[in-house]
Amino acid sequence: MAPYRKLEEYNIEITDEVRERYSSIINEIGEDISREGLTKTPERAAKAMLFLTQGYKQDAVKILKSAMFKEDYDDMVIIKDIELYSLCEHHMLPFFGKAHIAYIPNGHIVGLSKIPRVVDVFARRLQVQERLTHDILECINDTLKPKGVAVVIEASHMCMMMRGVQKQNSVTTTSGFRGQFEKIETRNEFLKLISSDLS
Numbered sequence: 001m002a003p004y005r006k007l008e009e010y011n012i013e014i015t016d017e018v019r020e021r022y023s024s025i026i027n028e029i030g031e032d033i034s035r036e037g038l039t040k041t042p043e044r045a046a047k048a049m050l051f052l053t054q055g056y057k058q059d060a061v062k063i064l065k066s067a068m069f070k071e072d073y074d075d076m077v078i079i080k081d082i083e084l085y086s087l088c089e090h091h092m093l094p095f096f097g098k099a100h101i102a103y104i105p106n107g108h109i110v111g112l113s114k115i116p117r118v119v120d121v122f123a124r125r126l127q128v129q130e131r132l133t134h135d136i137l138e139c140i141n142d143t144l145k146p147k148g149v150a151v152v153i154e155a156s157h158m159c160m161m162m163r164g165v166q167k168q169n170s171v172t173t174t175s176g177f178r179g180q181f182e183k184i185e186t187r188n189e190f191l192k193l194i195s196s197d198l199s
């Protein structure tokens with residue numbers, strides 16, 4: 001399986017160039033780029049695209065390492081319903097949904113907010129849902145070195161809703177399990193807890 005990608009490869013500044021490319025695209029689709037409502041649109045679109053892909057410049061390992069604390073707790077920790085917004089790499093259209101993540105500490109716990117931050121680092125790139133799932137899974141596994149880690153993502157893809165097959169209600173679920181979550185009882189406990197309203 002491919003490891004999560006190193007950040008150095010993507011350390012690029014492209015704002016002006018992206019803005020000019022958006023101008024050309026707007027022009028090519030038949031719009032008047034000098035129309036009042038559109039004059040600032042290439043700038044806005046460039047900023048939005050850079051925001052939505054800022055994950056290339058962020059370091060998920062560093063984020064996790066910044067808040068790891070020694071602790072003896074070795075039961076399951078679950079952070080569920082973490083909302084995520086990403087861009088599919090095939091159409092550059094959004095896919096969005098929720099991530100449910102669990103880990104079993106192995107001497108260290110991590111600051112809870114760091115888990116959703118890691119989700120965002122990998123979501124704010126051009127992705128497929130499967131790779132996003134594994135990027136998050138491998139990063140937590142390699143950095144925190146827990147006894148186990150589990151990631152489930154449920155998402156809707158705009159490229160299947162607004163265009164193409166045009167299915168409005170389909171949800172794609174992907175999952176990955178490492179360590180103790182490879183055991184069926186542990187995995188089932190996690191799946192039961194994320195589907196319960198009480199957790």
Ligand SMILES: Nc1nc2c(ncn2[C@@H]2O[C@H](COP(=O)(O)OP(=O)(O)OP(=O)(O)O)[C@@H](O)[C@H]2O)c(=O)[nH]1
Nearest residue numbers: 088089090095127128129130157159160163164165
């Ligand atoms: N496995 C996977 N596929 C995705 C994801 N996001 C989008 N896709 C799919 O990527 C595929 C690209 O297929 P192509 O046939 O090259 O593209 P297309 O002609 O635009 O396909 P349609 O969407 O079927 O119109 C489509 O089936 C999309 O549904 C994702 O996260 N994971």
Ligand SMILES: [Zn+2]
Nearest residue numbers: 088090091159
């Ligand atoms: Zn797509």
